[in-house]
Amino acid sequence: MTITMREGGPDDLPVILRMLDSCVEWLVAQGRTGQWGSEPLSENPRVANSVAGYMADGTTYIAEVDGVPAATLTVTDAPGAYLAHLPAPGEPERYIHWLASDRRFKGRGAGAALLAHAAEETRRAGVGLLRVDCYAGGDGKLVAYYEANGFVPTETYTSGANGDWPGQVLARRV
Numbered sequence: 001m002t003i004t005m006r007e008g009g010p011d012d013l014p015v016i017l018r019m020l021d022s023c024v025e026w027l028v029a030q031g032r033t034g035q036w037g038s039e040p041l042s043e044n045p046r047v048a049n050s051v052a053g054y055m056a057d058g059t060t061y062i063a064e065v066d067g068v069p070a071a072t073l074t075v076t077d078a079p080g081a082y083l084a085h086l087p088a089p090g091e092p093e094r095y096i097h098w099l100a101s102d103r104r105f106k107g108r109g110a111g112a113a114l115l116a117h118a119a120e121e122t123r124r125a126g127v128g129l130l131r132v133d134c135y136a137g138g139d140g141k142l143v144a145y146y147e148a149n150g151f152v153p154t155e156t157y158t159s160g161a162n163g164d165w166p167g168q169v170l171a172r173r174v
Contacts, residue, residue, distance in 0.1 A: 001065060005062070006061070007059060008055065010052070012055075013052055015069050015072075016060075016098070017048060020098070022101070023036065023041075023101070025040075034135065034137045035135040035142070051074070051097075054097040057076045059076075060075075070105035071102065072098065073098060073099040073114050074097045075121065076094070076095050077093070077094065078095055086157060089171070091129055092129070094121075099111060099115070122174045130174050131170065132151060133167050136167055146170045151172045152172070
C-alpha cells in the first residue's frame, strides 16, 4: 500500500463530496448523527459551497492510496467566519478545513498522512501554527484523533442553528 499526496482542484469537488457522504454513512451506521446529521452532505448546497469556497481560498490536498483518492483536507490562512468571535492567535497561521476520508480506507493512515503533510507544508511556508476545529460532542473520538496527531485543544465553542453543536479548536506547533 502506497499513500501519495497531490493538490486538489475544482474538478475534485465531486470526489470530496463523496468522501463526506462516506463519513456520514459511517457515522449513521454507528448511531452518531450529532456531527453531520444523517443525510448525504452532497445534497446540501451550503456544504458544497463551503467546500468549494475553502478550496478557492486555500490549497486542497488529496491523499491517494494506491492511486485512489482516499482522504482530503483544505488549508487556508484563517478559520471560517463562524469562529470570528474567538480570539485570534496573534500570529500567522494555517487552518485546516473539511478533513474527510472515504471510509473504505479507514485505518490505512491516509488522514494522519494528510495531517502530517499539512503540518510540513505549513512549516515550509515559514508559519509556526496549524489549527483545526472539529465536533467535540458524542464520545470525543474526533478530538482524541487530532490529539493523537499532535494537536492540543485550545478554545471550545458552540455552533449550529440552536447553538447546541459543541466544537473544539485545536492547535499544533510546526
